[in-house]
Amino acid sequence: MIFWNSESRFLAGWEIDFDNTEELKKILLTQGVNKDGFHYFSSLQTATELIIRKHRIVKVIQHSEGRQSEEIVAVDLPIEHWPDRALFFLLKDSAGKHRIGGGCPSDFILPTHEKLKTPFVFIGTLDTSDEHFAWINLPRLDIAYPLYECNSGIFLDYSKPLTPVIINPQTFESAWYDGSIAVTDQVTFQEQRFKAVDKLNSLGDQHMLCGVPLWYQAPDIPVCPKTGALMQYVCTINSDSAIGVEDKNGIEDLPFGNYLTFGDYGRLYVFYQPDSKVVYLRIQF
Structure with a gap:
């Protein structure tokens, strides 16, 4: 499924509880990573790509050593801004x-x-x-x-x-x-x-x-x-x-x-x- 007017953001790791607002906020603020960091994590372990449209996560893609799995979701973002951290x-x-x-x-x-x-x-x-x-x-x-x-x-x-x-x-x-x-x-x-x-x-x-x-x-x-x-x-x-x-x-x-x-x-x-x-x-x- 293609989501128009969407953007990708990246997280280091994959253990993310999208139903727990406070834990999701902590993950975004701590595990948010830039593109280079995304490649590092996806090579060693797993990295998560969030497809975001209108302040909502609409798709989650997990990347691991060249493989990926996708899931359609509908999760409101608990915060609007978080850093893309550099390793x-x-x-x-x-x-x-x-x-x-x-x-x-x-x-x-x-x-x-x-x-x-x-x-x-x-x-x-x-x-x-x-x-x-x-x-x-x-x-x-x-x-x-x-x-x-x-x-x-x-x-x-x-x-x-x-x-x-x-x-x-x-x-x-x-x-x-x-x-x-x-x-x-x-x-x-x-x-x-x-x-x-x-x-x-x-x-x-x-x-x-x-x-x-x-x-x-x-x-x-x-x-x-x-x-x-x-x-x-x-x-x-x-x-x-x-x-x-x-x-x-x-x-x-x-x-x-x-x-x-x-x-x-x-x-x-x-x-x-x-x-x-x-x-x-x-x-x-």
């Missing part, structure tokens, strides 16, 4: 501004709470002098995460960015707890530098995705618990067997291997809300 990437580069691993900065205090059985571990730092991350409005973004403890997503208050505070300690549970890892132990990973680039030479390039998230489970787009504002995606940090352990601090064997890994070789999703200075961290694998 960018973090590539390994010894001269890069950003780093994963290395020692925790001496002035950064790792979050802690009495509900934690295992410690937060320093993951890395994003240098916000890079124009790609200037919107974060902090001098730098230090990222730490409790690698060896279950949680359903962590909100951290970065109002004082050197001493972030856990907002939702009820998120922690002990399902992964290994008694060999005490709260006072700290693991240090080998340092790897990264640079931000707007284009990849090849999809085979090892890279960390920025701009728009690629979900490996259902989308989990957070809302700031302090303000109710939608949080903005920062980046995805990948597990990486090439980033080994610099110092295990006396721990003989780490639960998931002696290298940087998020659960069963998963990914850490990082979101930020610049007005409230709240960070959200969640892994998927």
Whole structure:
């Protein structure tokens, strides 16, 4: 069926609940992507093309590795405007501004709470002098995460960015707890530098995705618990067997291997809300 006077807009991913107005709004604002991003997602996973006519979605086309499927729908748009976001990437580069691993900065205090059985571990730092991350409005973004403890997503208050505070300690549970890892132990990973680039030479390039998230489970787009504002995606940090352990601090064997890994070789999703200075961290694998 041809729809005259229509336009195409693109979304990264395919898990979209068109019957849930609030969730659809979050998807449009977070997963809306430009044409280059559409091609990236349709090559690696699935991307969605929306055919829009008179402020209504009239057709949904899912594109995946050269295949496509279509569905005629009639869904009113919950918002009129949303951005077509551009992807960018973090590539390994010894001269890069950003780093994963290395020692925790001496002035950064790792979050802690009495509900934690295992410690937060320093993951890395994003240098916000890079124009790609200037919107974060902090001098730098230090990222730490409790690698060896279950949680359903962590909100951290970065109002004082050197001493972030856990907002939702009820998120922690002990399902992964290994008694060999005490709260006072700290693991240090080998340092790897990264640079931000707007284009990849090849999809085979090892890279960390920025701009728009690629979900490996259902989308989990957070809302700031302090303000109710939608949080903005920062980046995805990948597990990486090439980033080994610099110092295990006396721990003989780490639960998931002696290298940087998020659960069963998963990914850490990082979101930020610049007005409230709240960070959200969640892994998927």
